[in-house]
Amino acid sequence: xxxxxxxxxxxxxxxxxxxxxxxxxxxxxxxxxxxxxxxxxxxxxxxxxxxxxxxxxxxxxxxxxxxxxxxxxxxxxxxxxxxxxxxxxxxxxxxxxxxxxxxxxxxxxxxxxxxxxxxxxxxxxxxxxxxxxxxxxxxxxxxxxxxxxxxxxxxxxxxxxxxxxxxxxxxxxxxxxxxxxxxxxxxxxxxxxxxxxxxxxxxxxxxxxxxxxxxxxxxxxxxxxxxxxxxxxxxxxxxxxxxxxxxxxxxxxxxxxxxxxxxxxxxxxxxxxxxxxxxxxxxxxxxxxxxxxxxxxxxxxxxxxxxxxxxxxxxxxxxxxxxxxxxxxxxxxxxxxxxxxxxxxxxxxxxxxxxxxxxxxxxxxxxxxxxxxxxxxxxxxxxxxxxxxxxxxxxxxxxxxxxxxxxxxxxxxxxxxxxxxxxxxxxxxxxxxxxxxxxxxxxxxxxxxxxxxxxxxxxxxxxxxxxxxxxxxxxxxxxxxxxxxxxxxxxxxxxxxxxxxxxxxxxxxxxxxxxxxxxxxxxxxx
Numbered sequence: 185x186x187x188x189x190x191x192x193x194x195x196x197x198x199x200x201x202x203x204x205x206x207x208x209x210x211x212x213x214x215x216x217x218x219x220x221x222x223x224x225x226x227x228x229x230x231x232x233x234x235x236x237x238x239x240x241x242x243x244x245x246x247x248x249x250x251x252x253x254x255x256x257x258x259x260x261x262x263x264x265x266x267x268x269x270x271x272x273x274x275x276x277x278x279x280x281x282x283x284x285x286x287x288x289x290x291x292x293x294x295x296x297x298x299x300x301x302x303x304x305x306x307x308x309x310x311x312x313x314x315x316x317x318x319x320x321x322x323x324x325x326x327x328x329x330x331x332x333x334x335x336x337x338x339x340x341x342x343x344x345x346x347x348x349x350x351x352x353x354x355x356x357x358x359x360x361x362x363x364x365x366x367x368x369x370x371x372x373x374x375x376x377x378x379x380x381x382x383x384x385x386x387x388x389x390x391x392x393x394x395x396x397x398x399x400x401x402x403x404x405x406x407x408x409x410x411x412x413x414x415x416x417x418x419x420x421x422x423x424x425x426x427x428x429x430x431x432x433x434x435x436x437x438x439x440x441x442x443x444x445x446x447x448x449x450x451x452x453x454x455x456x457x458x459x460x461x462x463x464x465x466x467x468x469x470x471x472x473x474x475x476x477x478x479x480x481x482x483x484x485x486x487x488x489x490x491x492x493x494x495x496x497x498x499x500x501x502x503x504x505x506x507x508x509x510x511x512x513x514x515x516x517x518x519x520x521x522x523x524x525x526x527x528x529x530x531x532x533x534x535x536x537x538x539x540x541x542x543x544x545x546x547x548x549x550x551x552x553x554x555x556x557x558x559x560x561x562x563x564x565x566x567x568x569x570x571x572x573x574x575x576x577x578x579x580x581x582x583x584x585x586x587x588x589x590x591x592x593x594x595x596x597x598x599x600x601x602x603x604x605x606x607x608x609x610x611x612x613x614x615x616x617x618x619x620x621x622x623x624x625x626x627x628x629x630x631x632x633x634x635x636x637x638x639x640x641x642x643x644x645x646x647x648x649x650x651x652x653x654x655x656x657x658x659x660x661x662x663x664x665x666x667x668x669x670x671x672x673x674x675x676x677x678x679x680x681x682x683x684x685x686x687x688x689x690x691x692x693x694x695x696x697x698x699x700x701x702x703x704x705x706x707x708x709x710x
Contacts, residue, residue, distance in 0.1 A: 214245040215341055216262055220255035220283065221271040221301070226325075230269065233330045239341045252279030256286055265296050266344040267337065272302040272313075281317055288318045295347055297340035301325055349483065356487050359387045360494060367498035370505045375552070377403040377461050377470030378416045380495050384457075384474060385418055387487055398479040404429055404441070405470040412445060412471075421473075441473055450492070454478055457488050461499055463506045509560070509609070516564050516613065532703040533652060534563035539699045540648045541641075547688045547695075550640070557612055562645045564613035565620045568598025595621050596630050612641060620645045625679045643682040647673070647689060650680070651696075656705050 219230050227248050237244055247262065249255040251274050259265055268287075272280035280300055287293050299321040300313060310322045320343070321336055363383035371379070381403040388399060400419030406412030412429040414421070424432055429445075432438040437456075444451055444458040448469070451458045455478045462469040477485060542559035550558070569577060572594055576587045583591060598617030602610050619633065619642035626634030638646075651673065654664045664672075670690065677686040689696065 214243045215239060215267070215344075216245045216247065216265040217337070218247045218249055218255060218258050218262075218265055218268045218270075220249040220252070220258075220268060220274070220280070222250050222274040223271070224250075226271070226301075230333070233333050234337065237334070237337065239338060240345070251275045252283045255283050259287055259293065259296065260291065263291070263293060263296075267297045267299065267340045269299050269301055272300055281313070284317045284319055294318070295344065295351070297321075297344050299323060299336055299340060301328060353483055353487070356387050356484075357490075359383070360487065360491050363387065363491070363494070367495060368501055370502065370509075372552070372556070376499065376502060377405065377459070377472050380459055380461075381416055381418075381472045381474070384472070384488065384491055387491060388480070388484055399474065399476040401472070401474040403470060403472050405468060406445070407468045412441075415470075419476075421475075437473070437475060440475075441471065444471060444473070445469075452477075452489065452492065457492065459492060459495060463499075463503050516560060516609065532705055533656070536652055536699060536703045537565065537645065537648050538563045539703070540652070540696050541644050543692075543695055543699070544644050544648060544685065544689060545641075547692055548640070548644070548685060554641075557609065558616075558641050558644065560609050561613035561616055561641065562648075564598070564602060564610075565616050565645050565649060566594065566598065567601055567613070567617055568594030568596065570601075571597040592621070592629050595619075615639050616642050616645050618642075620649060622646070623680045624682050628680075638682075643685055647681045647685050648696075651689075655700065 217234075219227055221227060231246060234244055234246070247258050247265075249258050253275070255268065255270065259268065268283075270280045270283060272278065274280065276282070280302075284298055284300075287296065287298070297320045298318070300319050301323050303325040313319065314322060320340060323332070323336065363379075363386070366379055366383065367376070381401050385399070385401055400417075400421040402414050402417035402421040402424060404412050404414045406429075414424045414427055414429060414432075417423075417425050421432070421437075429438065429441050432441065440456060440458065444460055448460055448462065450460045450471075456473065456475040457477060458474075459472040460469065461471065474488075477488065480488075538559050541562040542555050545555045545558045546552075572591060576583060576590055579587065595618055599614050602614035602617060605611055605614070616639070618630070619638050622628035622631065622633040622638045622642060624635055624638070624643070626632055651669060654669045654672065655666070657663045670693075673681065673686060674690070677683045
């Protein structure tokens with residue numbers, strides 16, 4: 185049994201028992217060898233000796249070049265060539281040496297193994313060539329027996345294969361390091377699962393077609409008691425995006441996924457990897473499923489395990505970040521409710537503003553993280569009212585001009601209260617508090633900002649705040665009729681409000697009214 189690697193808790197990722205298998209390189213394709221020599225007999229003899237040769241169960245693909253120029257063209261066309269059997273003297277006295285220099289310096293190909301073969305050792309002394317040129321072996325043609333050729337080819341292919349494995353895993357580990365930075369970025373758990381899937385596929389070199397049909401993967405999200413929906417996929421599982429997990433075929437994959445969901449644990453077996461992600465107990469969860477591991481070698485499987493451990497640490501960090509965000513959210517909503525209660529407006533006002541603002545932000549095309557930020561920060565828009573005297577804040581009926589000027593100071597007061605924080609949510613709330621009474625035409629306060637000088641968060645909150653204030657009873661007024669509210673907002677399009685936001689709001693009015701039904705004011709007559 186392999187050691188257990190934690191996911192979010194010590195027992196959240198289980199490694200199934202498995203037997204060690206022989207490490208095999210990706211040798212599905214034959215090994216490419218270039219024979220570069222101006223003597224046709226050399227080509228014939230080489231092909232004869234190697235006609236039944238195989239290394240790691242893969243045969244050879246031999247290419248013939250009769251000059252240095254032809255050899256350069258072949259290696260340029262086939263950079264994955266494993267070995268070049270290269271004559272020194274061809275069309276020129278040192279053609280072979282020029283080819284070596286071109287391959288190593290211009291093509292920057294350090295992987296291909298180069299074996300110099302010469303019938304004129306005096307033209308290219310072995311010690312000088314070995315010291316000055318990046319070659320891997322030097323053989324006089326008079327010494328090149330069939331057995332010697334067999335030995336040279338085998339040693340060269342083995343060295344090439346080892347270098348290729350080292351390079352592949354160097355690149356993969358580099359991708360793991362790069363991916364770790366992305367995984368540790370605060371994000372929703374559903375985005376985290378998609379990120380894990382895409383990064384894992386990248387590490388294994390799997391494209392959207394599933395890497396020649398060997399590897400398939402998906403990410404899905406759901407909640408207890410509800411359907412789990414596929415959010416992303418590649419390979420054979422790509423067609424199931426936006427479908428329920430219950431519709432997946434073959435049944436084995438569906439059964440594997442359902443088992444992971446029921447046990448709420450990740451699992452690695454000989455054939456598949458499943459990661460289970462849940463930030464809050466009984467909250468929504470996401471999972472990543474990758475099948476086809478039996479087509480991977482042990483090093484690739486090891487990369488999966490290394491990455492899963494990194495994902496486990498990232499998920500733990502995500503939970504801690506979520507706790508911080510939840511704490512900030514609770515403080516923000518509570519403070520907003522205190523302010524609204526003090527001004528005799530129901531606490532549901534801040535909840536409605538938060539929900540409606542986030543909906544309008546999404547409809548306006550803001551990124552998902554911006555939508556979340558606005559939802560968390562907008563409840564603090566009126567926090568500056570905490571500094572307004574009760575005689576003005578609680579006065580029934582319209583305020584005097586002097587009282588109104590004092591009331592307007594709540595925007596700057598709110599900003600001053602919040603702007604000292606280094607937290608993104610609080611600083612965003614400070615901007616909204618300062619600007620939510622600015623107007624599109626520049627006639628608002630406290631700065632007289634115009635148009636897009638006003639932050640999009642503030643423009644959204646301003647429209648929702650005014651609609652909510654008109655729709656519900658306040659200490660200084662009765663609720664307006666909906667038709668009158670819509671007429672007012674339409675008339676203020678391009679004056680008080682961002683015209684684009686007004687259009688979006690009116691086109692999707694039902695979405696906002698449904699939120700109002702969910703958070704009604706008990707004191708409202710509307």
